Amino acid sequence: MKDRPLMPEQYRVTALSELALETHSMKVSGKMNSLPGQFVIVSLSGVGECPLYIASHKGSNLEFVYRTDCSITKAMSRLSKGDRIGIRGPYGKGLPVKEMNRKDIYLIGQDMGIAPLKHLVEHLKKAKVARTISIYASFMKKDYVIASWIKEWEKDNPVILSVRSADDGYLGRVGKPEDMLEGIRKDNSLAIVSVREASAIAETLLSLGLKEKQIYAAAHRTIVCGIGKCGHCLHNGRYICKDGPFMRYDIYKELIRR
Numbered sequence: 001m002k003d004r005p006l007m008p009e010q011y012r013v014t015a016l017s018e019l020a021l022e023t024h025s026m027k028v029s030g031k032m033n034s035l036p037g038q039f040v041i042v043s044l045s046g047v048g049e050c051p052l053y054i055a056s057h058k059g060s061n062l063e064f065v066y067r068t069d070c071s072i073t074k075a076m077s078r079l080s081k082g083d084r085i086g087i088r089g090p091y092g093k094g095l096p097v098k099e100m101n102r103k104d105i106y107l108i109g110q111d112m113g114i115a116p117l118k119h120l121v122e123h124l125k126k127a128k129v130a131r132t133i134s135i136y137a138s139f140m141k142k143d144y145v146i147a148s149w150i151k152e153w154e155k156d157n158p159v160i161l162s163v164r165s166a167d168d169g170y171l172g173r174v175g176k177p178e179d180m181l182e183g184i185r186k187d188n189s190l191a192i193v194s195v196r197e198a199s200a201i202a203e204t205l206l207s208l209g210l211k212e213k214q215i216y217a218a219a220h221r222t223i224v225c226g227i228g229k230c231g232h233c234l235h236n237g238r239y240i241c242k243d244g245p246f247m248r249y250d251i252y253k254e255l256i257r258r
């Protein structure tokens with residue numbers, strides 16, 4: 001760890017775009033080593049800090065995706081190309097990419113949970129560690145622009161896409177991610193669940209024959225320091241910022257027990 005782990009480094013904003021209503025992408029340039037599933041703390045002087053998953057990392061180019069639902073992300077969306085932004089991290093354990101070698105990888109994402117999956121898809125493609133990737137994703141209809149990522153993924157791998165609720169006349173699939181898991185292969189596979197409440201999906205996966213050790217789920221708690229010091233994310237003996245956010249399901253299950 002660095003001498004001053006809470007001190008942000010300065011990164012240069014290289015692109016900003018609105019992907020969908022209140023959903024933005026920010027690309028920055030700067031040095032970092034990251035693993036899929038890790039996050040950073042973005043900091044804006046005089047405004048505040050917020051944690052964001054890394055959605056893409058190629059060379060010195062990083063991408064983050066966020067909803068403009070707080071003062072910090074609203075301020076981020078008003079930045080311009082060439083501006084500087086403070087970033088510290090990456091933090092978190094990251095996903096077990098070595099374990100994915102020659103396995104079928106099921107990526108199950110919903111809404112903004114798709115961001116760390118994008119980073120993982122990018123990694124798996126480059127490292128060619130997975131034999132097959134199947135992606136099940138579920139969005140609200142207004143999030144469809146993120147489906148442009150899915151279109152890229154679909155070139156190499158099957159994708160099942162649905163919305164949780166739809167207007168009359170909608171012709172696509174409607175349902176929750178756990179409704180779309182039939183046919184999943186239980187042997188030699190790993191499932192990555194990136195949704196707000198992962199238990200329903202994980203329990204469905206278990207009922208289909210996967211073991212707890214074949215499932216990784218993202219835990220959610222308020223993250224402040226990101227390095228296991230402030231205690232904000234401490235829950236049932238685990239620090240989400242340090243021990244997660246993605247955890248193997250046998251650990252995740254203990255974490256969420258009442």
Ligand code: FES
Nearest residue numbers: 224226228231241
């Ligand atoms: S965010 Fe401070 S201990 Fe985890």
